[in-house]
Amino acid sequence: MIDLDSFHELLQTLLRNKTRSFLTGFGVFWGVFMLIALIGGGDGMKEMLNSNFEGFATNSALIFEQPTTKPYHGFRKGRMWSLNTGDIERLRQQVPQLDVISPMASKWGVQAVNGDHKFNSNVKGELPDYARVEAPKIFYGRFLNEMDIAQQRKVCVIGKKVYKTLFPNGGDPCGQLVRLDSAYYSVIGVDYGGGNMNVNGSAEESVVVPLSLMQRAFNMGDRIDLIAITARPGVAMSDITPQIREVVARAHDVDPTDEKAVTVFNTEVLFGLLDNLFHGVDLLIWLVGIGTLLAGAIGVSNIMMVTVKERTTEIGIRRAIGATPRTILAQIISESILLTSVAGLSGILFAVLILQMMELGFTEDGIVTAHFQVGFWTAIGAAALLAALGVLAGLAPAARAMSIKPVDAMREE
Amino acid sequence: MIQLKGIHKTYFGAQPLHVLKGIDLDIAEGELVSIMGASGSGKSTLLNILGILDDYDEGDYYLAGTLIKHLSETRAADYRNRMIGFIFQSFNLIAFKTAVENVELPLFYQGVGRRKRHQLAMEELEKMGLTDWATHYPNEMSGGQRQRVAIARALVTHPKIILADEPTGALDSKTGVEVMQLLKKLNSEERITTIIVTHDPNVAAQTNRIIRIKDGVIEE
Incomplete structure (x- = not known):
């Protein structure tokens, strides 16, 4: 049925009433544009949000101390206490469900100096396995390793902002010395990790040194500020939280039910919340997009109905001189498909164009930070959806056109 | 060419309407006949049945x-x-198609190729003396010209019979005469069986045979 002649027929009828065809098509155009743009925009936003948690282990938790809120063992409430290195070993032995147990000590507002360049940084004392909780994006050099710890090497890994400020000329800073307070540390790596989920200050503004070194350099004793943990696969962090709290609390004479004193900040909950949010947004996008598209298709159906009514005589004449009902059916449905697909494909094209421009706007250093563009198959799916909608939109008008008898048409005069 | 035997037709509406009450009619090949009758006599219904635009209830209709x-x-x-x-009567040309496209249309539905179709349509228009008007739209033509385009469209498939419903009804007397002459010429030269439905006695007088229909039956 699709040959040049039929196509010519279709064009002729559609172009006969250009304004109407255009306005009708616009409904579909806008529907598809909305759908694609929303899908792409939603994905982009999702990625941007997700990038805040980039590199962070999902089944993880952070344990840190706060003043007690319950009296225990003769101590009043409101007492300050502190985590220490011993908690690591206790947790390792008494909570076997944990995978990584990595402590961190930190000090705010330490000036990092390289020659004339100064940067007010956060110094964090970490162990190499901290990389398994919050993955660093090593740009130059490497992260801390076991040898750094064992030999108490005076080394540091610097964040992106620290690097840009202290080494404005760029280049690999590894091997150069950076002064923190009164001691010099040799740079072994640059971390470009820029997630917005920060543990004790942004990774970009941090200087990471070996934990034991930091405890000595800053007179911290065996005190640590925070323990980052991840659960073994298949273990829900929320299930073992009470156990963890109890292990830590007992050693420090803190009430094991004091959720405030031993705060276990569970990222699982956070990620779950985020997931729900994304699902909600997705649902909204599909609802609005499909709704708009449907409204457009119904518009097409409506106008086709009017067109058929208007063309009763013409269709009657065609029937009288030999058009079969099938020919008429095919013609009306093809008109509908042509109208919806031309309008719809332009909608897809326009949406892809806009998304591409947004993607360009979110490109930093030639690296795309958020992908707004929809996938190839999404576009194909939208096109298939359009064709289906075109058929559906054409059905009712076509049925009406089929029911026109040549005799009736002649009487219409 | 045409054989009608006891044709009955009833329209079932709110009130059943028995329009044709046993029509017997024979029309030989190459005849030029007219069907006359007052409005409501059933002549349009008969024409619709002859033109296979409508079905009938009883009897038999043989066409060729x-x-x-x-x-x-x-x-x-x-x-x-x-x-x-x-x-x-009202030509029934498709307004957004040119004369030649209108003439091509029946061939399009036969599945004739574009070039062949165009050639046949142009030949037919040439016979009607409308070669220069081929690319004009119906509303750019006079009534007589439009009716000649319609005749060309009717003839392009080389049909067995021509059914004309008040072919001069919408034309002034002069063009009406011209169209009648054309139909007569086609009938005599190409031996096409032609049936003209009319209520104009002058038109009917120019045919070989007049069939009068009244209240659903033929009265000779």
Whole structure:
């Protein structure tokens, strides 16, 4: 049925009433544009949000101390206490469900100096396995390793902002010395990790040194500020939280039910919340997009109905001189498909164009930070959806056109 | 060419209307006949049945030896296309198609190729003396010219019969005469069986035979 002649027929009828065809098509155009743009925009936003948690282990938790809120063992409430290195070993032995147990000590507002360049940084004392909780994006050099710890090497890994400020000329800073307070540390790596989920200050503004070194350099004793943990696969962090709290609390004479004193900040909950949010947004996008598209298709159906009514005589004449009902059916449905697909494909094209421009706007250093563009198959799916909608939109008008008898048409005069 | 035997037709509406009450009619090949009758006499219904535009309830209708009875829409469309050429009072040309495209249309439904179609349509228009008007739209032509385009469209498939419904009804007397002369010429030169439905005695007088119909029966 699709040959040049039929196509010519279709064009002729559609172009006969250009304004109407255009306005009708616009409904579909806008529907598809909305759908694609929303899908792409939603994905982009999702990625941007997700990038805040980039590199962070999902089944993880952070344990840190706060003043007690319950009296225990003769101590009043409101007492300050502190985590220490011993908690690591206790947790390792008494909570076997944990995978990584990595402590961190930190000090705010330490000036990092390289020659004339100064940067007010956060110094964090970490162990190499901290990389398994919050993955660093090593740009130059490497992260801390076991040898750094064992030999108490005076080394540091610097964040992106620290690097840009202290080494404005760029280049690999590894091997150069950076002064923190009164001691010099040799740079072994640059971390470009820029997630917005920060543990004790942004990774970009941090200087990471070996934990034991930091405890000595800053007179911290065996005190640590925070323990980052991840659960073994298949273990829900929320299930073992009470156990963890109890292990830590007992050693420090803190009430094991004091959720405030031993705060276990569970990222699982956070990620779950985020997931729900994304699902909600997705649902909204599909609802609005499909709704708009449907409204457009119904518009097409409506106008086709009017067109058929208007063309009763013409269709009657065609029937009288030999058009079969099938020919008429095919013609009306093809008109509908042509109208919806031309309008719809332009909608897809326009949406892809806009998304591409947004993607360009979110490109930093030639690296795309958020992908707004929809996938190839999404576009194909939208096109298939359009064709289906075109058929559906054409059905009712076509049925009406089929029911026109040549005799009736002649009487219409 | 045409054989009608005891044709009955009733329209079932709120009040059943018995329009044709046993029509017997024979029209030989090459005849030029007219059907006359007052309005409401059933002549339009008869024409619709002859043109396979409508079905009938009782009797038999043979067109060129083929029984035309209770056909499917598709078969009916096919027979209409190949055997019958229609000429209407109001021309019934498609307004957004040029003269030659209008003439091509029946061939399009036969599945004739574009070039062949165009050639046949142009030949037909040439016979009507409308070669120069081929690319004009119906509203750029006079009534007489439009009716000649319609005649060309009816003839392009070389039908067995021509059915003309008040072919001069919408024309002034002078063009009306011209169109009648054209139909007569086609009948005498190409031996096409032609049936003209009219209520104009002058038109009827120019045909070989007049069939008068009154209250659903033929009165000779």
